[in-house]
Amino acid sequence: MKFCSHCGNPVIQRIPEGDSRVRFVCDHCQTIHYQNPNIVAGCLPVWGTKVLLCRRAIEPRLGFWTLPAGFMENGETVEQAARRETDEEACATVNNLSLYMMIDVPHISQVHVFYRAELANLQFAAGIESLEVQLFEEADIPWSELAFPTVSRTLECYYADRITQLYPVRSEALPPSRGIKKT
Amino acid sequence: MKFCSHCGNPVIQRIPEGDSRVRFVCDHCQTIHYQNPNIVAGCLPVWGTKVLLCRRAIEPRLGFWTLPAGFMENGETVEQAARRETDEEACATVNNLSLYMMIDVPHISQVHVFYRAELANLQFAAGIESLEVQLFEEADIPWSELAFPTVSRTLECYYADRITQLYPVRSEALPPSRGIKKT
Numbered sequence: 030m031k032f033c034s035h036c037g038n039p040v041i042q043r044i045p046e047g048d049s050r051v052r053f054v055c056d057h058c059q060t061i062h063y064q065n066p067n068i069v070a071g072c073l074p075v076w077g078t079k080v081l082l083c084r085r086a087i088e089p090r091l092g093f094w095t096l097p098a099g100f101m102e103n104g105e106t107v108e109q110a111a112r113r114e115t116d117e118e119a120c121a122t123v124n125n126l127s128l129y130m131m132i133d134v135p136h137i138s139q140v141h142v143f144y145r146a147e148l149a150n151l152q153f154a155a156g157i158e159s160l161e162v163q164l165f166e167e168a169d170i171p172w173s174e175l176a177f178p179t180v181s182r183t184l185e186c187y188y189a190d191r192i193t194q195l196y197p198v199r200s201e202a203l204p205p206s207r208g209i210k211k212t
Numbered sequence: 213m214k215f216c217s218h219c220g221n222p223v224i225q226r227i228p229e230g231d232s233r234v235r236f237v238c239d240h241c242q243t244i245h246y247q248n249p250n251i252v253a254g255c256l257p258v259w260g261t262k263v264l265l266c267r268r269a270i271e272p273r274l275g276f277w278t279l280p281a282g283f284m285e286n287g288e289t290v291e292q293a294a295r296r297e298t299d300e301e302a303c304a305t306v307n308n309l310s311l312y313m314m315i316d317v318p319h320i321s322q323v324h325v326f327y328r329a330e331l332a333n334l335q336f337a338a339g340i341e342s343l344e345v346q347l348f349e350e351a352d353i354p355w356s357e358l359a360f361p362t363v364s365r366t367l368e369c370y371y372a373d374r375i376t377q378l379y380p381v382r383s384e385a386l387p388p389s390r391g392i393k394k395t
Contacts, residue, residue: 030217030218031217031218031219031220032215032216032217032218032219032220033215033217034213034214034215034216034217034223034236034245035213035214035215036214036215037214037215037220037221037222038220039220040217047340050285053217062217063283064286065250065251065283065284065285065286066251066284066285066286066288067248068248068249068251068323100246100248101248101249101323102233102248102249103247103248103249103321104318104319104321105249105316105318106316106318106385107314107316107323107383108316108383108385109318128314128381128383131290131311131314131325133288133289133290133291135287135288135289135292136287138286138287140251140284140290142314157230197381198311198380198381198383200290200291200311200381202289202291
């Protein structure tokens with residue numbers, strides 16, 4: 030940020046009065062420009078014993094596999110965002126969404142939220158941001174070709190929880206759990 | 213937003229190519245300025261049968277009671293934000309935070325996240341944004357003087373769940389549950 034989005038004058042970085050953090054501040058119109066974390070919302074779409082993954086057609090991580098997910102938009106609920114991203118990336122409809130993972134990614138100021146969801150039917154296809162969309166059995170998950178650690182972690186937890194059929198809502202932060210070994 | 217924060221030229225509102233939503237776009241430097249929801253993180257600090265509330269010293273809702281909560285900052289986890297806000301608003305230390313409520317407030321593009329937490333000790337005091345901080349028994353909660361519907365809703369759920377001592381993580385949106393009657 031170099032210029033004030035309100036008046037167009039240059040901003041400076043300083044700690045505003047009564048604050049404890051450095052902000053972008055406009056000393057012309059006195060606007061303080063706060064910057065806050067973003068939510069990435071997505072689904073873990075399930076069909077029987079299979080899970081739906083999308084191969085990314087865009088950077089970052091072009092060519093790698095992901096759960097359908099993306100930035101939540103203003104005016105949405107987190108669940109609506111997860112549903113919309115699943116529609117956009119996998120042209121898929123999902124039902125019975127259950128909050129499952131909330132994973133902090135503080136080094137990039139993001140919070141990733143995943144819902145377990147039932148795929149409504151077998152009508153799915155690559156959306157504009159996907160190269161292909163495919164159902165995977167656990168044994169076929171391309172672990173080394175997953176796009177993001179939060180996707181790997183969500184799938185790891187899902188397969189661990191599937192043994193007991195209990196799916197507690199999980200809240201954790203990356204990277205402490207990144208190195209967890211799959212059992 | 214009137215000016216590009218990157219180059220200082222005026223922005224316009226249009227749907228960028230490949231997008232489906234109106235964004236602020238700078239046709240001078242081609243920057244697209246996305247605007248996304250914010251996370252408000254807070255705690256429900258418990259001491260035995262009592263809950264800690266803060267009376268707000270700032271707008272909005274000056275003079276009304278709230279759970280300690282505020283905007284999550286870049287570089288934090290949601291839990292760190294909840295802990296920091298509890299320290300800032302109530303000068304209180306909390307332990308054993310458990311994710312409890314994720315409440316969408318889509319009309320103002322916010323997601324409110326509350327943790328149940330144990331107050332570490334009886335050392336608390338009004339922070340700079342609070343007029344007073346006080347422990348309340350359920351019978352004394354100032355329901356008609358609570359600052360925000362997400363605070364009311366979180367307390368309603370807490371007292372309902374306290375009967376069974378089971379506190380499932382809840383995910384819901386305002387306003388559908390706003391009119392819920394306390395039983």
